[in-house]
Amino acid sequence: MSNYTAPIRDMQFVMNELADFDGVAALPGNDEVSSDLVDAILEEANKFASGVLAPLNWSGDQEGASWNEGNVKTATGWKDAYRQFAESGWTALACDPEYGGQGLPKLLSTAVMEMWKSANMAFSLCPMLTTGAIESLMLRGSDEQKNMYLPKMVSGEWTGTMNLTEPQAGSDLAAVRTKAEPQGDGTYLISGQKIFITYGDHDMTDNIIHLVLARLPDAPEGVKGISLFVVPKFMVNADGSLGARNDVHCVSIEHKLGIHASPTCVLAFGDNGGAVGTLIGEANRGLEYMFIMMNEARFAVGMEGLALSERAYQHALQYAKDRIQGTEAGVRGGPKVSIIHHADVRRMLMSMKSQTEAMRALAYVVGAATDFAHHHEDQAVRAQKQAFVDLMIPVVKGWLTENSIEVASTGVQVHGGMGFIEETGAAQHLRDARITTIYEGTTAIQANDLIGRKIARENGVTIKALLAEMREVEAQLDASDPALAAIRRSLSAGVTAVEEAVAYILATYNEDIKAASVGSVPFLKLLGIVAGGWQMARAALVAKTKLAGQGGDHGFYSAKLVTARFYADHVMAQAPGLAYAVVNGATGALELPEELF
Numbered sequence: 001m002s003n004y005t006a007p008i009r010d011m012q013f014v015m016n017e018l019a020d021f022d023g024v025a026a027l028p029g030n031d032e033v034s035s036d037l038v039d040a041i042l043e044e045a046n047k048f049a050s051g052v053l054a055p056l057n058w059s060g061d062q063e064g065a066s067w068n069e070g071n072v073k074t075a076t077g078w079k080d081a082y083r084q085f086a087e088s089g090w091t092a093l094a095c096d097p098e099y100g101g102q103g104l105p106k107l108l109s110t111a112v113m114e115m116w117k118s119a120n121m122a123f124s125l126c127p128m129l130t131t132g133a134i135e136s137l138m139l140r141g142s143d144e145q146k147n148m149y150l151p152k153m154v155s156g157e158w159t160g161t162m163n164l165t166e167p168q169a170g171s172d173l174a175a176v177r178t179k180a181e182p183q184g185d186g187t188y189l190i191s192g193q194k195i196f197i198t199y200g201d202h203d204m205t206d207n208i209i210h211l212v213l214a215r216l217p218d219a220p221e222g223v224k225g226i227s228l229f230v231v232p233k234f235m236v237n238a239d240g241s242l243g244a245r246n247d248v249h250c251v252s253i254e255h256k257l258g259i260h261a262s263p264t265c266v267l268a269f270g271d272n273g274g275a276v277g278t279l280i281g282e283a284n285r286g287l288e289y290m291f292i293m294m295n296e297a298r299f300a301v302g303m304e305g306l307a308l309s310e311r312a313y314q315h316a317l318q319y320a321k322d323r324i325q326g327t328e329a330g331v332r333g334g335p336k337v338s339i340i341h342h343a344d345v346r347r348m349l350m351s352m353k354s355q356t357e358a359m360r361a362l363a364y365v366v367g368a369a370t371d372f373a374h375h376h377e378d379q380a381v382r383a384q385k386q387a388f389v390d391l392m393i394p395v396v397k398g399w400l401t402e403n404s405i406e407v408a409s410t411g412v413q414v415h416g417g418m419g420f421i422e423e424t425g426a427a428q429h430l431r432d433a434r435i436t437t438i439y440e441g442t443t444a445i446q447a448n449d450l451i452g453r454k455i456a457r458e459n460g461v462t463i464k465a466l467l468a469e470m471r472e473v474e475a476q477l478d479a480s481d482p483a484l485a486a487i488r489r490s491l492s493a494g495v496t497a498v499e500e501a502v503a504y505i506l507a508t509y510n511e512d513i514k515a516a517s518v519g520s521v522p523f524l525k526l527l528g529i530v531a532g533g534w535q536m537a538r539a540a541l542v543a544k545t546k547l548a549g550q551g552g553d554h555g556f557y558s559a560k561l562v563t564a565r566f567y568a569d570h571v572m573a574q575a576p577g578l579a580y581a582v583v584n585g586a587t588g589a590l591e592l593p594e595e596l597f
Contacts, residue, residue, distance in 0.1 A: 002315035002425060004054040006046040006115045007360075009556060012039070014361050015107060017542045018535060019368035024105050027375040038108055041093075045112045048088065049119035052081050057120040060261030061428050065202070067253045067263075072201040075261045081123065082204040086156025090116075091127055095134060099150040106374075110367035113300065114360070117307030121432050122261035124307075126159055126199045128300045132293035133160025133211050137230070140281040140289045148236050149209050159205050162293050163194040163212040163231075163267065173213065173287060176226055178269065180214040180277065189274025190214055190231055190248075193266065196439070200265030201233075201250035207242060208233040211293065212269065212277060213286050220284065228286030229277035231269065247275040258431030297440045298397040299366070304436045305400030306359045312404075312411035312429040313352040319415050319424075320345055339414075347570075348414050352407050354567040357560075358532030359400045361539060366392045387462040391454045392531070394446035398521075399528025401436035402443055408433045447520035450527070456509035456516075460502050463527075467502075470495045470534045476541055483565050484540060490568035490575075491537050494530035497579035501526055504583045518589040519582035526578035533572045540564035 015021045015038070025033045060075040067073075085091065094109035095101025116124040134153050137146055152158040169175035178192025190212055194200075201208065210231045219225030235243035247270050254264040269275040281289055320340040327334045328341045339345045366389055373385035408430040412419035419426040437443050455463055474495065477488035501523050509516040543557040543564070 002318050004050050004119050004311060004314060006042070006049060006118070007310060008042050008046060010357060010360065011042060011111045014364045015111060018361050018538055019107055019364040021107065024107050024368050024371045027371060028377060029103060029375060030105060033105060041108065042111060045115050048090070049115040052084060053116060053119035053123055056081060056123065058425055058428065060120065060122055064260035065253060065263035067250065070249050070251070072203065072250055072253060072263045072265065074202050074204060074263065078123065078261065079204050082126070085127070091130065091156030092154050095154045096138060099146065100154045106370045107364060107368040110303065110364055113303050114307050114310070117304050118311045121304055121308060122259045125259065125262045126204070128297065129162060129198055130160040132162060132296040133209060135296050136211060136280070136289055136293040139292055145230055145278060145280065149230065153209060157205060158207040158209055159199060160209045160211065161197055161200050162290065163197055163210050164290065165196045166193060167195055173223055173226065176213050176215065178212065178214040180216050180227060180229055181274065182216070186278065188229060188277050188279060189270060190229060190277045191270025191274055193268050195266050197265045197267050199263060200267045202263055210248060211290070213290060216283055223287050225284055226286040227283045228280040228289045230280055231275050231277035235276060247272045257434055258428070259435060294440060295393055298393055301436055301440045302396035302400040303363060305404035305433065306356065306363055308404045308429050308433045309352065309356040309359060309407040312408040312426070313356050315426055315429065316352060316411040316414040317349060320349060345414060348410050350563070350566045351570060352410055354563045355403050355407055355571060357563055358536050358567055359403060361535035362532050363396050363400065365535060366396055388466065391462045391466065394450040394454065395524060395528050395531060397440065398443045398446035398524045402525065404433040404436060405430065443521055443524065447524040448517060450524055451505050451509060451516060451520045455502065455505055460506050463502055467495055467499060473534060473537050477537060483561055484544065487537050487540050487564055487568040490572035491533055494533050494572050494575040497575040498527055498530050501579045501582040514590060515586035518586040522578045522581045522585065526575055526582065529571055530575055533567060536564040536567045
């Protein structure tokens, strides 16, 4: 088993040098946010992640959650770890102070979130869903709902879920059948079944607050007829105490490829008369409201891709340094060496390292942009940053998670045959990563959102502005410096590839949506790779400046420069080929008749 230690130095580098921590700290409401505070929080989060959560990752995977007569029991140690997690205030980090939160920036909570997910992804899913539920209630809940639920959700005393998927619906939410019957007193009786509900039941808290999509009797068909309801596991009395058990029950939990310790529940609402719920916001606007929670969750799932990549990399690196096998190439009669001396192992490790650093940089920059979008005093800046966030959310979710499968698989390969043996732990990261490209919207759903809503609908305005920023970085890379020149060439080719693909999407989407959609996932990957390369180029410029100044951390900045060069030579090299697939790939995908498959 490998240990986990948060890469705090790289986190600090990205936050300070790439994500504009100083600018975030200067935003209204961040008066007490300082570098010292951030460093202290990161250190404490690392202690909790490495000391409490990481040791439970393997044992929780092996034991899993269990179901017995409607009750779900979490793995050994889970309940106590959650108690410590809540008591330490980690659930409240980025929440509104009005309801007991600490109100800290998204940029900081993003770094802390990475630690939880690297240390123990299955555990981290519970507070992740609660955070999304809190966000939806904050923005669309009534004062009564906020006062009833938010203080205990923010404190971690209660957790939250979102209930979208049904057996017949899958990702097609227009097919949701769960019913909500008004009772005339402001309450509704909810009946129906929801599947794939993460932490839909567990034994870590006294109450669980479910956000549920359902249809009113007079609702129009399709997505325009969906409303959102809050349905507690236990009813809440006027004084805040718990009342009777509500008519919502876990009828089974799924047996999954990975994340075994996270209970994925089938929930039955109303089998005994109806689960009592209250309407959130206005009727028939439920999907709109749920997307508040879903966007939060999509960013968080992208962070799972980053986090699992980091954990897989640390695991593989430790093994590569410890495993003695073979002699070094070109050294006749030399001694047996650790496998990190072998050229292809170094290539694999550099692939894992460089992609993980690129993903971290992009995710943190998007997290910081969220802070600016929500809190900057200038409305024009807020709008600009929000447009960037909206463009990049599907990339963070889709590209980071797709990458995590590749990175975790490479980690298994570094281990050789031992990677295929469960006891080494490398396989768990790959199994856990596999779900990330599916839930909160598959990669294709993210990619279709990207090319449709985020590019075609606004005629490419935001992405063209982003590409202009990338060109500005390209111009700063010194063509006379060998390392920077190589990065410049790859960034230039990458931006050109995205420009070509965007031009095709804009010309094709409204005329032939199928042809454009064939290339949506390759385009998402292309944009992710190039956006990651943009951040790696920025990191290289900072590293070059620091090295020229003869400051401290010479090894760190040297490694940063070499890693950026590797990313340019090995990862960015994929960009032109992906652009070709976007522009030319429709015919081969769409021409074959169904009967010939």
